[in-house]
Amino acid sequence: MRIFFSIISHGHFETISKLKTIEVLSSFSCVVVAVKDNLGEPGLKDYCESLSVEYISERKNIGFGANNNFVFDYFSSKMGMTVDDFFCVLNPDVLFDKCFLVSLSESIQCNGFSLSTVCLYKDSGFQYLDFHIRKFPSITDFALSFLFGRNPSIIVERGSDTVFDWSAGSFMIFSVSSYKLVNGFDENYFMYCEDIDICYRLSKSGIRPRLLSDLRAVHFAAHGNRKLFSKHFLWHLKGVVRLMIIRRLLRVPLLSKILKPKSILKFD
Secondary structure, three states, rough: OOOOEEEEEEHHHHHHHHHOHHHHHOOOOHHHHEEEEEOOOOOHHHHEEEOOOEEEEOOOOOOHHHHHHHHHHHHHHHHHOOOEEEEEEOOOOOOOOOOHHHHHHHHHHHHHOEEEEEEEOOOOOOOOEOOEEEEOOOOHHHHHHHHOOOOEEOOOOOOOEEEEEEEEOEEEEEHHHHHHOOOOOOOOEEEEOOHHHHHHHOOOOOOOEEEEEEEEEEOOOOOHHHOOHHHHHHHHHHHHHHHHHHHHHHHOHHHHHHOOOOOOOOOO
């Protein structure tokens, strides 16, 4: 069993080199890491090569889902990833140490969950939660979040039996078989809501995310979508509209069988 980590950089070289998370990952034999450079940032290629980390620069300026699908396909076709392995989507601004990674590997091997995540915090003292696990949102939840900064879909509880519907794409661990089952991320989304969408589609197959509650990492999130009418806000709004439409369509039995996400994945 190996864990394949997909890290997408949108000009994150400074963050990546400062946090040194990739250095931690590259030191483990059961871990394979690929960094996909979405912008062609100077210095990132040399940094990855110095750590024997896979550096990918093809297909620049594509969305979050398309990038991770590309890396998944790269792992499958060129790195020997199999259905016995796990595929982890990891933000470049997440921090953890070697002890965390040892525990993560042991937990994944022991539990074998189809989809899981860890506890994320906003600070290295683990005092402030990153609200990355939630219930599936309604249009009212989105409106309250955009207009008033309130989000009823947020789940604060952190325990092994915590029930939640979706996990943010900052740290998602898929079994390879579950990722293939839904043909990966829907590339019609650009940078927001594709994590909700893939969890929703997995839930239609009876797969719910699980929380590895004993594992804690830090996520230094920027939350660019909070700035009204910024490009991030507009990407988020577009994702919300698509998500609401898709969820309604998937409730129709006939449409749920023929409606497929846009994906570049090429499976054997």
